[in-house]
């Protein structure tokens with residue numbers, strides 16, 4: 001039983017508020033929860049029985065086409081909430097995914113380590129070449145100092161200088177290769193560092209954009225939550241349960257609008273009787289194929 005401040009149709013009950021003064025067709029506004037309904041009150045000869053406050057079973061008054069419309073509105077709000085929630089989840093996943101920056105950091109770190117190794121190898125090659133040069137200098141000093149006079153010793157010394165010069169040539173080749181490798185490593189490290197800075201900068205811009213969008217989405221969701229609560233409060237609990245059950249089992253879509261005698265959710269054609277029943281609003285009508293509640297706009 002719901003308490004209604006209403007005028008009721010005489011076809012439903014002969015208790016008519018304001019009946020003493022009303023004799024011709026008029027519309028009366030009934031309020032049930034937060035919803036307003038218009039009821040035609042037909043020519044009615046006042047009986048003298050007048051009440052301004054009636055206890056009347058709500059189901060006698062509840063207009064199901066209005067109910068389908070309310071559920072349709074609820075569905076629109078819920079579908080929008082679903083879309084926004086998906087977008088929120090996608091943005092949160094993006095915010096949590098630092099793969100691009102981490103990958104660029106790893107590349108820069110590897111390039112930096114490679115550069116260090118290349119520089120170390122270069123220093124080593126330079127030192128090895130320098131060591132051979134020193135040996136050559138010492139041997140040549142001995143050779144040209146006149147301190148060695150024995151021809152055999154002189155010949156050996158000349159051979160040693162010749163061998164050292166060949167070794168120096170190889171060491172200098174190695175030094176040159178190490179120098180080229182170090183330059184390449186340096187260029188690669190600079191490129192990797194530049195790439196890392198670019199990726200970090202891009203990430204920062206993206207995060208600012210994503211967080212802004214996220215704030216906006218969360219505000220819209222909060223506003224929709226309020227709207228949903230208000231709409232849901234207008235719907236009888238059993239209809240709401242049916243709606244929620246269908247939402248869960250039908251991929252979030254419980255209500256299907258009727259267009260051109262077809263269900264817009266599954267595309268199934270609907271019989272004229274079914275469409276008429278859905279339009280009349282005597283009861284909730286379901287698509288026979290996808291079982292969703294039909295709403296005729």
Ligand SMILES: [Zn+2]
Nearest residue numbers: 263266287290
């Ligand atoms: Zn259907």
